[in-house]
Amino acid sequence: MDSITQVRMDMLTRMQQFTSVAQGGAVREALRSEEAQPGSxxxxxxxxxxxxxxxxxxxxxxxxAVEMGESDDLVGAMVDSQKASVSFSALLQVRNKLSTAFDEILKTPL
Structure with a gap:
């Protein structure tokens, strides 16, 4: 497997993780206090x-490294840069989703 394919697979896996975190899972039964994992x-x-x-x-x-002439891998540097950009954008989307969910919870009447 070449490096570009590996990077694509890594990015796909990371995006799937972000998507699952952003969408949440099915509603589950609440954990009992002895089963809860604090801070998980x-x-x-x-x-x-x-x-x-x-x-x-x-x-x-x-x-x-590319700018200092220590490396000739300009394509690899650009791929790493795009991967970091996509990861950061996905993280911001997760943060925004969590913030919106928290605001909705606060607005819920008791």
């Missing part, structure tokens, strides 16, 4: 943010 959503979201941050740093390092 927070931990998942933090991992997502760290992955997007890693993509941003990788793209920045690749661009810097």
């Amino acid at each position: 959503f927070g931990v998942s979201f933090e991992q997502l943010i760290r992955a997007v941050d890693a993509d941003q740093h990788r793209a920045s390092a690749a661009q810097r």
Whole structure:
């Protein structure tokens, strides 16, 4: 499998993860207090943010290497840059969806 195909597969997997987070799953029965995993959503979201941050740093390092003449892989640097851009855009969409859902919850009459 060449590097472009691998990048496409990685991007597809990441977009599917973002889509599933943004859409939410089917309604499930609430967990009992002894079954609940405290911070599991927070931990998942933090991992997502760290992955997007890693993509941003990788793209920045690749661009810097091309600019300094340390690398001739301009296509790879551009692919990393686009991958980081798509990841960040998807993260913003998830954040916006969560913010909208939170606002709706706050507006719900008791």
